[in-house]
Amino acid sequence: MDSDDNPPPPAGASRRPRSSRLRYPARVRPKRSRSTFPARREGNRYGVPRAIWSGSIAFGLVNAPIRLYSAIDEHDLDLHLVHVKDGSRIGHLNVCKAEGKPVPDDEIAKGYDSNGKIVLLEDEDFEAARGEGTKTIEILDFVPHEQIDPIYFERTYYVGPESGAEKVYRLLVEAMEQAELAAVVDFFFRDREQLACLRVRDGLLLLEKMYYADEIRPYEDVRPGRRGKLDRKELDMALSLIERFTGDFDPGRYADTYRERLLDVVRRKRRGAAIEAPAAAEEEAPTDLLTALRESVERAKRDGRRGGRKQAASLGELTVGELGDRARKLGVEGRSKMSKRELVSAIERAER
Template sequence: MRAIWSGTIGFGLVNIPVKLYSAVKDSRLDLDMLDKRDQAHIKFHRVNESTGKEVPWDKIVKGYQYNDEYIILEDEDFEAASPEKTKIITIESFVEETEIDDIYFETPYFIEPEKSGTKAYALLLKTLEQTGKAGIGRFVLRTSEHIVVIRPRDNYLLLHQLRFQEEIRTPEELTLPAARIQKKELDMAVKLVESYTTEFDISRFKDEYHAELLKIIKQKASGKKRAVKKMNVVHTKSTDLFSQLKASLGSGGKRAS
């Protein structure tokens, strides 16, 4: 793995030199864009809209439009905005992990200590394990500030980026009409949920769509005709909700073991 950030975690007066590594990887198929006529690769160019000519990377700068004028920002400007946050993740408070709504969680990263910070890293890990707390802090990654939560996981520390509150939309624009649920419908639905209840095991869930798409690619490569699965989705009407629930219980489908 390649570190995406190196710096320090500030824990009171204790500073822990660390590196961050992405804890996730993309499992999607790498599909290229091609010209339908001759299967040539489609390339994207960085074009100057005034001259129509391509612009090399070393001539591209970042700018912010302010009062109808672009203000150019250099790398030093991004660091100068908050030099400490580009190098230090300061734990500002400790909270119960269960207090953080799942909607705020974003990208996870592994935290690895530098050799000089091994003992301090272990101390923070053990302290969070014993107290059941998680550390909340902020830092700058790739020119953007992020809220982060640092929490123990097995024998290491995990950092999760969190979304800011202003990034979360409200459900006020949703159309949520009131519906009257009969007691017998609710009781039957509860029984159905109980019959499907099991312990959560993420390893049971595989990327089946990825596997099926790869199978189609191999079939097409060998000249075979792909078999198209027929789908006939029937939506449950409010008038037959109870009968659908009852039939689901009696169908002997997937049940908890």
């Protein structure tokens, strides 16, 4: 049981205590803005979306036929395990650990270890456990969305209406939007029962697949103790640093620069170029926390940090990472091997 000094984390159906919220100075408190989707890119490279699940939302005695679409398109590089000698891909065999021999597909089944005894499960066993209503998203409760801690969210999906079901879909969207509530739902998806949350965004239903409460690990052994008083100067300096980085959330400002640099390495290696990792920059560690905070604030001032956006600065005032991003946008080749001075010169030539 937690003491009064260590309150438990916000539960899925309870509000976060007011005392635990981060208090910004009035002049830097972020303004609330209505969530919007990222702007559609010209030539929409995604094409026509393909439904990955179809069924209906049960809303009392009303059923809204819907389709589920993936909302996420991760851009991980497709790296493969290959044979160094000839570049051919590495394959894997299903090997029996007792016999040490490959096993054909028709001799492989799913099994559960029950106290040392393996219980084999067939398709009929899984069907029996599913029960009825496997194509229905059942609404269990309507709750304020802010009461659901983000730790419960796993993945987001778009929910669209089936052809001819637009009216009942719009009715549910409008009712939820006016009530300013989200729906906690239960449905069967990809061979398991799923907890999820339906919410409205820009006139569209989103389904947030969620973890169950017993899937969230306890945190007591991770959270530090709260004994001892914080230094007022250090806290004020930390708040000043936060103020320098405070602004409105714009997802378009953030990019996976590592992926771009890795692709550049791939292109250069394909042309036969030698690749060398840049030497890590060594910075002298501050002597104490207050000094570190003060130097961080001064650095943010030099970089022109205000309201979460960096003001225009000369090339010499930018970091190596920022110069690399700017060089990438200008198509400067070999930038990953350049020093800061070389990057500045290359960018200046490219911008002439």
